[in-house]
Amino acid sequence: MPDQPIFERLCLIGVGLIGGSIARVARARGDIARTVVAHTRRPETLARVRELGFADVVEEDPAKAVAGADAVILCVPVGAYAGVMATIAPHLKPGAVLTDAGSTKGSVIRDLTPLLPKGVHLVPAHPMAGTEHSGPDAGFAELFHGRYVILTPEPGTDPAAVEKVAEMWRRAGSMVESMDAATHDKVVAIVSHLPHLIAFTICGTADDLAEETREAVLKFAASGFRDFTRIAASDVDMWRDIFLNNREALLEMLARFSEDAHALGRAVRWGEAGFIEDRIRRGRSIRRGLIERKQA
Numbered sequence: 001m002p003d004q005p006i007f008e009r010l011c012l013i014g015v016g017l018i019g020g021s022i023a024r025v026a027r028a029r030g031d032i033a034r035t036v037v038a039h040t041r042r043p044e045t046l047a048r049v050r051e052l053g054f055a056d057v058v059e060e061d062p063a064k065a066v067a068g069a070d071a072v073i074l075c076v077p078v079g080a081y082a083g084v085m086a087t088i089a090p091h092l093k094p095g096a097v098l099t100d101a102g103s104t105k106g107s108v109i110r111d112l113t114p115l116l117p118k119g120v121h122l123v124p125a126h127p128m129a130g131t132e133h134s135g136p137d138a139g140f141a142e143l144f145h146g147r148y149v150i151l152t153p154e155p156g157t158d159p160a161a162v163e164k165v166a167e168m169w170r171r172a173g174s175m176v177e178s179m180d181a182a183t184h185d186k187v188v189a190i191v192s193h194l195p196h197l198i199a200f201t202i203c204g205t206a207d208d209l210a211e212e213t214r215e216a217v218l219k220f221a222a223s224g225f226r227d228f229t230r231i232a233a234s235d236v237d238m239w240r241d242i243f244l245n246n247r248e249a250l251l252e253m254l255a256r257f258s259e260d261a262h263a264l265g266r267a268v269r270w271g272e273a274g275f276i277e278d279r280i281r282r283g284r285s286i287r288r289g290l291i292e293r294k295q296a
């Protein structure tokens, strides 16, 4: 017999890749929530969510969607949080848990806390899982299997609320870690946001090349460029919002990266083979470390 559901009524605000995956895993397991409510902004997405049938209730009015829910998860781009919160805050149930899936955490606390009703527990969360696809069709129940979820509750947050969110992610198949929001934002700036910035840039640089060279780049892309194009195929709104809402950490990592890239460029210019070999060896050992941790 499955365990008792953690939540009676779980409301997802935003049901694209992440919200759609949470709904699917909740539906598949039965021990995360008794009822899954889904709200999304555009009528065409609402209609598609109804067709896909992974939520018990599909609600077009966000205020009605959150009413009576004991857990609400924001799964919209982080730049939309303040506006969404202004709409839902007056309707959140006292004692409810408010959590999210956003890729930045300092901005989430900044945007949600001022409007947080008394008695509602904010537990910010970031599942370190995703693909370059978006929208409700892109979701799947196994997305979070074996992936980390980082929680960044502020000191003094109700431990029972934090534990419910942690248990939800464990039941979705994830490993849960906690840290403060500033540390989270630095870590993701280097492991995720900077790599995306580089991928968008390198694709732009290739696109700027003369017609003939650009054609050859696309033809022979398999030699490394292709991996950048996969990352660069990500959603525009989501990545614009991430860059704008993790600005300090991203700029700091970009500055460090630029220095290191210049150093490697200098070694290439002056034929410093030892320096170049050392950089390649460090890259290889980081890759081995990821494989050992089963995160490759």
Ligand code: NAP
Pocket (backbone or CB within 6 Å): 013, 014, 015, 016, 017, 018, 019, 039, 040, 041, 042, 043, 045, 046, 074, 075, 076, 077, 078, 080, 084, 101, 102, 103, 104, 126, 127, 128, 129, 130, 131, 132, 133, 134, 135, 136, 235, 237, 238, 242
């Ligand atoms: P997605 O597939 O594009 O879905 C976004 C959802 O948010 C849709 O339901 C969309 O509704 C809604 N939405 C978009 N803009 C909105 C706005 N301005 N106001 C209200 N609703 C809006 O995105 P996702 O990949 O699931 O990402 C959701 C969140 O998870 C983001 O904060 C992202 O940073 C985070 N995240 C993403 C990944 C990833 O790899 N994709 C990984 C970890 C965390 P309509 O379609 O109805 O407009």
